[in-house]
Amino acid sequence: MKKVQAIDDDLVEYGYRRVIITITAVLCALLEIVDTTIVNVALTDMRGSLGATLTDVAWVITAYAIANVIVIPMTSWLSQQFGRRNYFVASIILFTVCSFLCGNATNIWELVAFRFVQGIGGGALLVTAQTIITESYPVAKRGMAQAIYGMGVIVGPTLGPPLGGYLVDHYSWPYIFYINIPLGIIATILAISFVRSPKYGEKLKSNQVDWWGIALLATFIGSLQFVLEHGQQDDWFNDSLITSLSVVTIFGLILFIWRELTYKHPIVNLSVLKDGNLRIGTVMCFILGFGLYGSTLIIPIYTQAILGWTATDAGLLLIPGSITTAMMMPIVGTLIQKGVPQGYMVAVGFLIFFFFTFMMYNNMTPDTGVEHLFWPLILRGIGLGLLFVPITTLSLSTLKGKHIGEGAAFTGMMRQLGGSFGIAIITTFITRFTQEHRVDLIANLDPSKYQVQQRILGMQRNFMSKGFSSNESLQKAYQALDYSVLKQSTVLSYMDIFLYLGILFLCCIPIILFIKKGKNKVNPADAMH
Incomplete structure (x- = not known):
């Protein structure tokens, strides 16, 4: 020592x-x-x-x-x-x-x-x-x-x-x-x-180099990442390549674990996962990645595809929240140095992230303005500030020596994988929820209803005033109504995603009860020796 x-x-x-x-x-x-x-x-x-x-x-x-x-x-x-x-x-x-x-x-x-x-x-x-x-x-x-x-x-x-x-x-x-x-x-x-x-x-x-370990790691991680990135667009297990690579992922993972636990000089030291805090930390890093990259995915798509913003405007919207996170970081670092338990900060961070998702759920419409998104994203910034540092330091708090570097590699990998899983799952559910909401909304558009007839008639007249024939105008009125339904059903699917993300973060709060107190005061990445 x-x-x-x-x-x-x-x-x-x-x-x-x-x-x-x-x-x-x-x-x-x-x-x-x-x-x-x-x-x-x-x-x-x-x-x-x-x-x-x-x-x-x-x-x-x-x-x-x-x-x-x-x-x-x-x-x-x-x-x-x-x-x-x-x-x-x-x-x-x-x-x-x-x-x-x-x-x-x-x-x-x-x-x-x-x-x-x-x-x-x-x-x-x-x-x-x-x-x-x-x-x-x-x-x-x-x-x-x-x-x-x-x-x-x-x-x-x-x-x-x-x-x-x-x-x-x-x-x-x-x-x-x-x-x-x-x-x-x-x-x-x-x-x-x-x-x-x-x-x-x-x-x-x-x-002595663990060449088999390197090959198996590259095989199973590479296959998993491909499945997550391309699953939705290739229709998941209806595609033979996605199915084959899923099988390769499972068998590659099993063989990799066996190899690393039995080889004298493993490429990845899995025994470090015997530490309870690191196991909890890797789960929380996965969820953090899920929430960070998942919400970063939805907001630019929503603002560009639904609200009609430019790519630059959509990106600029996220900056105040990021500045908030940056301002939170030294405050959180000071609190940790003063001995405030990281578990409490993680719990508050998850709770604030829940409030962010709940506000997004309530504020999303086909014509939401910047003022409706500003404060939820500031909340997101505060939540991320309270989650990132405490989760990382917690994960490594009961490790010593070179195990801390090995633990840091696990938390980094799980955060990246959490982001990949988050993006894959969210894109899949957006597609499915949009289809469900579209079916529900169309069911309410009964052509025999007076209000529906008046809406179509009004739109038809509008197109006729622009020089289109009666039949062309009617066709365009139906297309415009269909586009309106698609837009609304997409917004409803985004709302669902934020609601479920919020529930996920609420469910994470009890995990902090399993955290053990480290003997040494915050000691992240003590060494990678």
Whole structure:
């Protein structure tokens, strides 16, 4: 323990060095996370210039997400093999070079391939940046370190759409990748100059490396991510590829668990999950990812498709909530340092998130204004601030030494998977709820009712006044009524999703009763040694 503490103290930085390391780590976390959402608003432009179908262009997002989720659980092991600083710098360079290659891609599959490699570099940045920033602070200030890191992780997904919208509107889609290049170069120089590696034990020889573990991890995580990303558009288990990959996921997971529990030098140390707080933390990280990415998905779609906003306006709507989260982070860090139990903050965070979903449920209509969405999104920002740091510190509070780095990798992976599950489940239910509400609404549109006849007649006259014939006007009146029904049924499906999300968050509050109190005061990412 004394040796670990000595290494710990050796990595703590003071003065300007700590400030620069903090900026470098947050910059790298932001680069990675912004890149997961910045692409969403550029897909239409990519389709046009690369001559791709909607299914093809969706792979630009899928490839990056698959690479991310595969590499995150391996970051602790890779850091030990190559040295933390070397691995971190190599990841930044790989991410930056692939950003340049993505911007210069001449066809869709070139772009997808470069995005996959970019995702391998990007996934490593998240967990490694978290560990570097935390180890640069003394133990007593590590709650604050997590808060600073959390600002990047929470604000990142929100910055992507408005930044992407602006670059696409004023320049062209390659610039969403080119913007990474100067930032990547700065981060590389700072990381080489200031980041230090802890002293590791002996590296594994090539014949000791868990190659089977790596292959099984890539197989089952990659298959799962594909199923989640493409399930809805391919009609889930009615599609033979989705069914086959679901079977591969299940058997890959079983074989991976068996391999990691029986091999002497596993790529992912599953024994760390014996810790009760980490198990609870991974569940809560999954739910946090579900809520964070799920609500980030619905709001831009709702504002653009239903309210008719531009991509930039839809992205800008989310910024006040993100600023609120950023302001909450240092407050939460201070509360943790003062000994306020994280479990209480998590419970309040889930409750506030429930109030956010309930307000969205009540405020959503086909013509809702900015003023109706502003305060719910501020509430969402407060809720995320109270959830992110306490959940992360809670997860790792009863771990010691290198197990904390392994635990951080699990929480990072579960947050990403939670987001993938959230997006897949929400898109599926939006489609199904919309169909159900459409059937219900059409059932109420009885053509024999006087009010319905008057509505159609009024619309017909309106079209006739614009020069259309009587028959054409009647046809257009029916089309307009059908569009109105579709719009209303879509809004009702979004309302349902928010209601069920709220119930999910309420149900999470009792989980905090199972949390054990850590012996040491908040000690997140104590080491990745």
